[in-house]
Amino acid sequence: MKIDLSGKTALVTGSTAGIGHAIAKGLAGSGASVVINGRGQDKVDAAVRKLEGSGAKVRGIAADVSTAAGCKALVAALPDVDILVNNAGIFEPKGFFEIPDEDWIRFFEVNVMSGVRLSRAYMQGMLKRNWGRIVFISSESGLNIPAEMIHYGVTKTAQLAVARGLAQLTQGTAVTVNSVLPGPTMSEGVETFVKDLARQNGQSVDEAAANFVRQHRPSSLIQRFASVEEIANMVVFVASKEASATNGAALRAEGGIVNTIA
Known part of the structure; x- marks a missing residue:
């Protein structure tokens, strides 16, 4: 199967590094014209240069999508897109009793409202x-709420609900809305x-990574962190014309951590 996204414009939020950058690279490699997004202009410019070196059609827009003003500015600079990847997100291990209201609100603004605002636009x-x-x-943490960062898990569950609700609005059209659920992934963060x-x-980094999976994600079938490219591959397919019958789905790329057949 050859995925060809020529003529399509894709916006990937939070794409100066990590999973987002790998997604941007994958979409560009399939022919899409890709817009890199991040909060800082310097990082956006550096990420654009990195992809331009491979001959990709790419440009950057610096905007803080965790705010209504930032989303408005981004949409003003880029009025239309064919592919929107709501990737911007934050995580932080913190005990429930140490998470103040401010952290709950910040996580919700970054992880949920950024996607709500841009999807609405x-x-x-x-x-x-x-x-x-x-x-x-989203994340497998949206299904298996992690005790070490409940606020993060809740926002990832909310993303699944938003995506499914939006998919209901596409009935009878060639528009699709889906979620991808990575597991532990070795991004820069x-x-x-x-x-x-x-x-x-x-410990060594390899020992620490292996111990984390054993202790915190013991049901993992692959028993390792995924690479950012492995997650990007799933996203590129979902964004393709070939994925036209996949809609309203929560697609797991979490290494088999979620112990269910559906």
Whole structure:
């Protein structure tokens, strides 16, 4: 199967690094014109240069999508897209009794409202053109709420609900809305987290990563962290024309952590 996204414009939020950057690279490699997004202009410019070196059609827009003003500015700079990947997100291990209201609100604004606002802005145009793809990057933590970061898990569950609700609005059209659920993935942010664990426990990074999976995700079938490219591959397919019958789905790329047949 050859995925060809030529002529399609894709916006990937939070794509200066990690899973988002891998998704942007994958979409660009399939022919899409890709817009990189991040909060800081310097990081956006660096991410654009990195992809431009491979001959990709890419440009960048710096905007903080965790705010209504940032989303408004992004939409003003990019009025229409064919593919929207709501990837921007944050995580932080913290005990429930230490999570203040401010953290709950911040996580909800970044992880949930960014996707709500941008979907509201772009989905109507997709419906009018009768083609479009919206993909929410959720997490297996949306199904298995992690005790070490309940606030994060709750926002990832909320993403699943938003995506499914939006999919209901596409009935009878060629627009689809889906979620992709990564498991532990070795992005730059997670790599920093694992390195901190390694230092704290006097372990190598590989030992710390393996121990994390054994202790915190013991049901994992692959028994390792996924690569960012493995998650991006799923997203590129969901964004493709070939995925036209996949709609309203929560697609698991979590290594078999969720112990269910559906």
